Amino acid sequence: MLPARIPYRKVNVVPSQTASICIPPSRVLLATDLADLTHILPVAIAHALKCNAELKLVHVLPDVNTPDVDPTLLVCANPEVVRHYAETVLENAAKEARSAGVNCGWIARPGLIVPTIREIVQEWNPDRFLVGSQGPHKFQLGILGSVAEAIFREIDVPVLAIGPEFQHNPHSASQRARILFATALDRASRTTIRSVIEFAKAHNANLTLLHVMPMVTKAHPSTSRARAYAERFFQEILGEIGEKGLRPTCMIEFGPVVETIHRVAKSGRFDLIVLGAVSGAAFRREIMPGTAYGVLCGAPCPVMVLKDASERRLIPVAS
Template sequence: MFDEVLVPTDGSDCAAAAVGNAVDIASHYGATVHVLSVLDSRSQENAEHQARDGTRAEAVVDEVTEEMVDAGLGVERTVRTGVPYEVILEYVDEAGIDLVVMGTHGRTGVERYLLGSVTEKVLRRSDVPVLTIRDAEDGSVHYPYESVLVPTDGSAAAGAAADVGLDLATRYGSELHVVSIVDALSMGVDVRSELMTDALEASAREAVDGIAERAGGAVGGVETAVAYGSPYKKLRRYVEENDVDLVVMGTHGRTGLERYLLGSVTEKLVRTSPVPVLTVRTAEAGSE
């Protein structure tokens, strides 16, 4: 599934955290890692400034490349100039990348719960899965992934994410957690009837059981759950209470948001999750 893994890096702590995850995934899949640093053409004030940034970018790429080589991985290294998110997406298409691994923010420095602009734009536009990693304040490391959470609402986006989550859990021998959150209150007062509530729960249970059945004995155990409440809050709590190492989810659910929107639940988890979040876009959502 993952043969070509891209790691954009700017030398920040968040990017360094992403490198560790990329090494681990590439080692499990026997993938080639592409290390890319982008000089922002919009900030190149003069030749001296450009040369200084270029030298630094080369040093960052060399350092990450050495880490990949030490891990026994095949590596492609590149330094380019342009608008960072545009260069990253162009490289994805050009090199046949299967997975992008990046920090949630870089050297520009943003508030704790905000995404860096480059990461946000890549997430919204990438047609391949994107794994985002926050720089943990306590220095915690969550790989190798022993516990993988796949949230589902039965949508096509959730199904595409489940395919990836199942593959990862199988490759790692991880325990797989499949969870569906019924957010009845957000659908209006009329759905609070016992009949509608039962229908929503039955649909959620069907979605969860379907993924669990597909996992079979290929993973290191399966846990399922259906709960009521705010999907984001419930999922965040589930991650913390069940020692989840990785969340794999679609970029949008049944609400059918526009191409460049992630979906509120996914976006909130990406911004605040204490563990890496891998977002997967459906083929339909990725097409024009």
């Protein structure tokens, strides 16, 4: 005898990040290990000023009661000394932001990094999440190690990542921004492209759509078919926009994906790279280095990372 079927209802458990980027953020959360503040705080301040957003700095203090705490902290640091140092650095950074005209506060909380950040995200409900790094070694082991794997997968907020190759230029804010959207032209791309176009319009920015085709002999029949598909896809997008809308530049390039994105971003002096419909698997350590990982590590500008479109799951209806 088969068990009785339990009624289920479908609910959206992850809001669409591609849609949310079209709305200027009112709350920006910056996660810092304190050492990277000089590198990413100017970006966070500029972003908050441009969007008239509140800025919150968050630092996760090591919890000596957790089993995976760094043993050196147990020997070399008094928890109260560590807390006092963190609070001093955060307050000085918040003062710098306030002096620039940004409403800024901070949180220093002990615990495991990812669960604590997730907890703060749920409490404060930010519209953007900023994370960064100072150098390639720290970037790979810290930001894009196990911490990033969970942050990009679990936090349902568009992430703005500041890589080690980025150099902040305060004068660039006076110029019209240039946005590069690297797209795979897959099923989710059409919706994401529409949202990125609206995002560019909201920021009065120039937009370039880039599709990178892998290194295959250009004369190969499959190459010509793939290029024809990409050209047709872009023409359809431009046709939907019409003559009055923002008309992006469309590029089709051949080569290794990560290196080509970096080359185009550097030569075009872009201010932002957008990666759309990135899955959580793209940041899993066992399959690194992936495209998203490589782009973040070597990007000459900030990278906005959007997760897959809304996920849905079945939830039992309470009886």
